[in-house]
Amino acid sequence: MTLKEVVNNVASMPASKDAVVDIKNLSLTFQTADGPVYALSDVDLTINEGDFVSFIGPSGCGKTTLLRVIADLERATGGDISINGVSPEQARENRAYGYVFQAPALLPWRSIERNVTLPLEIMEISKEERIKRAHDALKLVELNGFEKKFPWQLSGGMQQRASIARALSFDADLLLMDEPFGALDEIVRDHLNEQLLKLWARTNKTVAFVTHSIPEAVYLSTKIVVMSPRPGRIIDVIETDFPRDRSLDIRETPEFLEIAHRVREGLRAGHSNDE
Amino acid sequence: MNQMKLDKFCLVGAIAALLALIFPLAGVDLDTGKQVAFVGDIPGLAIAMALCVIAGAAFTWIGVRSVLSGTVLLAVAVFGCWQAVSTLYDHGVAGYAGTGFWLFIISLWAFVWRGIDVIANYRSLETAKQQTANVIVPVAFGMWLLFVWEVLVAGFGVPQVLLPPPSMIGVRFVTSTDVMAADFYQTFVKAVLSGYVLGCGSAFVMAIAVDRVPFLKRGLLPLGNMVSALPIIGVAPIMVMWFGFDWQSKAAVIVIMTFFPMLVNTVTGLNAAGKLERDLMATYASGYWSTLFRLRLPAAMPFVFNALKINSTLALIGAIVAEFFGTPIVGMGFRISTEVGRMNIDMVWAEIALAALAGTAFYGAVAYIERKATSWHPSFRVRRH
Numbered sequence: 005m006t007l008k009e010v011v012n013n014v015a016s017m018p019a020s021k022d023a024v025v026d027i028k029n030l031s032l033t034f035q036t037a038d039g040p041v042y043a044l045s046d047v048d049l050t051i052n053e054g055d056f057v058s059f060i061g062p063s064g065c066g067k068t069t070l071l072r073v074i075a076d077l078e079r080a081t082g083g084d085i086s087i088n089g090v091s092p093e094q095a096r097e098n099r100a101y102g103y104v105f106q107a108p109a110l111l112p113w114r115s116i117e118r119n120v121t122l123p124l125e126i127m128e129i130s131k132e133e134r135i136k137r138a139h140d141a142l143k144l145v146e147l148n149g150f151e152k153k154f155p156w157q158l159s160g161g162m163q164q165r166a167s168i169a170r171a172l173s174f175d176a177d178l179l180l181m182d183e184p185f186g187a188l189d190e191i192v193r194d195h196l197n198e199q200l201l202k203l204w205a206r207t208n209k210t211v212a213f214v215t216h217s218i219p220e221a222v223y224l225s226t227k228i229v230v231m232s233p234r235p236g237r238i239i240d241v242i243e244t245d246f247p248r249d250r251s252l253d254i255r256e257t258p259e260f261l262e263i264a265h266r267v268r269e270g271l272r273a274g275h276s277n278d279e
Numbered sequence: 280m281n282q283m284k285l286d287k288f289c290l291v292g293a294i295a296a297l298l299a300l301i302f303p304l305a306g307v308d309l310d311t312g313k314q315v316a317f318v319g320d321i322p323g324l325a326i327a328m329a330l331c332v333i334a335g336a337a338f339t340w341i342g343v344r345s346v347l348s349g350t351v352l353l354a355v356a357v358f359g360c361w362q363a364v365s366t367l368y369d370h371g372v373a374g375y376a377g378t379g380f381w382l383f384i385i386s387l388w389a390f391v392w393r394g395i396d397v398i399a400n401y402r403s404l405e406t407a408k409q410q411t412a413n414v415i416v417p418v419a420f421g422m423w424l425l426f427v428w429e430v431l432v433a434g435f436g437v438p439q440v441l442l443p444p445p446s447m448i449g450v451r452f453v454t455s456t457d458v459m460a461a462d463f464y465q466t467f468v469k470a471v472l473s474g475y476v477l478g479c480g481s482a483f484v485m486a487i488a489v490d491r492v493p494f495l496k497r498g499l500l501p502l503g504n505m506v507s508a509l510p511i512i513g514v515a516p517i518m519v520m521w522f523g524f525d526w527q528s529k530a531a532v533i534v535i536m537t538f539f540p541m542l543v544n545t546v547t548g549l550n551a552a553g554k555l556e557r558d559l560m561a562t563y564a565s566g567y568w569s570t571l572f573r574l575r576l577p578a579a580m581p582f583v584f585n586a587l588k589i590n591s592t593l594a595l596i597g598a599i600v601a602e603f604f605g606t607p608i609v610g611m612g613f614r615i616s617t618e619v620g621r622m623n624i625d626m627v628w629a630e631i632a633l634a635a636l637a638g639t640a641f642y643g644a645v646a647y648i649e650r651k652a653t654s655w656h657p658s659f660r661v662r663r664h
């Protein structure tokens with residue numbers, strides 16, 4: 005190893021040894037016809053391997069934008085960001101993450117099964133393997149039996165579950181989920197939350213999860229990021245220390261309520277900045 | 280009585296048929312000074328008119344609600360139509376039809392209208408029954424139009440050069456199948472199909488190139504609009520000079536006509552996939568070709584088929600018109616232009632009928648493939664569970 009390489013290695017060393025997402029001083033401004041929109045500003049955030057990070061904040065505060073920057077669907081206009089130690093573009097090319105969009109985005113000409121196998125097809129995985137993985141992923145979101153249906157034959161919530169199965173099918177280590185359960189009823193939501201937690205506890209995946217629900221954020225996360233709008237910035241980062249294999253019952257514990265209270269305070273503070 | 284709803288169409292039909300029995304059936308022959316024919320001399324017609332009066336009166340009273348009563352009405356009308364035609368040709372009324380005759384036609388019109396109306400409103404969950412009803416309606420309507428054409432032309436004695444009756448066209452059609460088959464082969468199979476495949480195919484490939492290269496999109500599309508506005512009358516003779524008299528020059532005209540509708544539609548279609556779906560493909564690091572085949576082309580299919588349907592009609596028109604400017608002595612356009620000169624108008628009409636049949640079948644075939652290929656599209660899909 006030459007000296008230069010050593011210096012380079014040290015320089016590009018992530019903040020923590022296993023930082024999956026490392027964001028420093030990031031900002032993003034959209035240039036629109038009505039002038040600049042400051043979507044993100046001064047965002048500093050580290051997501052470590054195995055973290056479950058929830059983003060919560062009022063509508064329009066830049067949660068989706070931040071997730072899209074991580075996914076290389078949007079380019080930051082300032083600051084630094086690295087995913088697994090490389091640029092977001094590199095990470096995307098390496099298929100480092102699975103992304104669940106705010107809307108299901110299923111292709112209407114493909115059956116549910118073929119929608120779920122779409123990423124596997126692009127990644128040139130063999131046909132039997134594709135079918136097997138689609139089957140497993142659909143089972144996880146309890147859509148087995150719907151393989152041959154078309155998206156428009158399913159309810160909105162079922163479509164969203166299919167899109168989650170699609171993101172799970174290729175087993176990426178990083179999951180980016182933009183309000184995946186927003187369209188679901190309370191019971192199904194609780195159930196899928198449990199399933200997601202189980203999957204996360206079992207596989208040590210890293211999850212970045214946008215939500216509007218305080219209980220959902222507190223229940224799922226190891227780290228809660230509270231954001232405020234105009235310009236979108238992080239106003240609080242709350243670490244929780246519930247065990248990884250937590251059950252729904254923790255929602256009744258005092259710690260849970262305390263954290264939920266702190267999140268709510270943070271959101272209120274963000275709102276009052278607004279006026 | 281006054282809270283009962285009378286069926287107006289049946290009422291009109293009954294009254295018109297009753298009046299038809301009273302008013303003179305035919306005009307006066309100028310040579311003999313006598314009426315050409317009387318209802319009393321034609322038992323079949325008299326029976327038909329009487330049936331119309333009875334059925335009309337009965338259904339005015341009980342109403343036409345079921346498909347069965349609609350069918351009875353249509354059956355009465357069909358019998359009446361048959362008798363009307365026979366009156367014209369077998370009893371010398373052709374050219375001399377009088378008030379009574381036309382009143383009878385009005386009566387038949389009322390029954391046919393009401394009968395088709397009932398069947399058109401028929402709704403069944405059994406697909407076979409529904410499809411039968413869906414077929415009967417346009418067929419019955421088409422038959423009725425042919426009948427009216429026949430009766431008007433024969434009844435008023437319209438000269439055949441102006442407009443031959445459909446029966447004459449039909450006879451000409453079946454007696455000259457060998458000529459028509461040769462014409463069809465020359466014009467449709469050779470010129471239309473090859474020109475269509477070539478025009479649509481090359482435009483499709485070109486559209487993908489245009490989509491890939493921005494300057495082509497800005498430079499070529501406006502030019503394309505200009506070319507597609509070129510009058511085919513002007514282009515056809517030039518193509519004949521370039522490619523000779525045979526089908527190749529016709530195919531060339533068709534290529535010019537079909538190229539730009541296909542190009543423009545496909546380019547539009549390639550941009551039809553939403554931003555969200557493109558982002559989705561980006562998250563899988565899907566390459567250009569992968570995204571093209573898995574997302575953009577499927578999303579473009581409705582647009583592509585739209586162009587294919589438009590072009591199926593354009594291609595036939597192009598081939599026929601282009602044959603006016605020089606062709607070997609065969610082809611649908613050639614036949615039309617020469618037979619017009621010879622005053623063989625029935626042959627011209629037979630060729631027009633052939634063109635209409637071929638065009639409809641071609642369009643129908645493309646539409647059928649479209650239905651199969653884009654059954655996912657909101658305009659086709661049926662909710663099945």
Ligand SMILES: Nc1ncnc2c1ncn2[C@@H]1O[C@H](COP(=O)(O)OP(=O)(O)OP(=O)(O)O)[C@@H](O)[C@H]1O
Binds near residue numbers: 041063067068236
């Ligand atoms: N492509 C774009 N061009 C211009 N402005 C944009 C664009 N995308 C987002 N914005 C703006 O950036 C801000 C943040 O949007 P973003 O979608 O990230 O909000 P969000 O927090 O996800 O909101 P929600 O909870 O409603 O989904 C908004 O003010 C929005 O109008």
Ligand SMILES: [Mg+2]
Binds near residue numbers: 067068069106
């Ligand atoms: Mg959002």
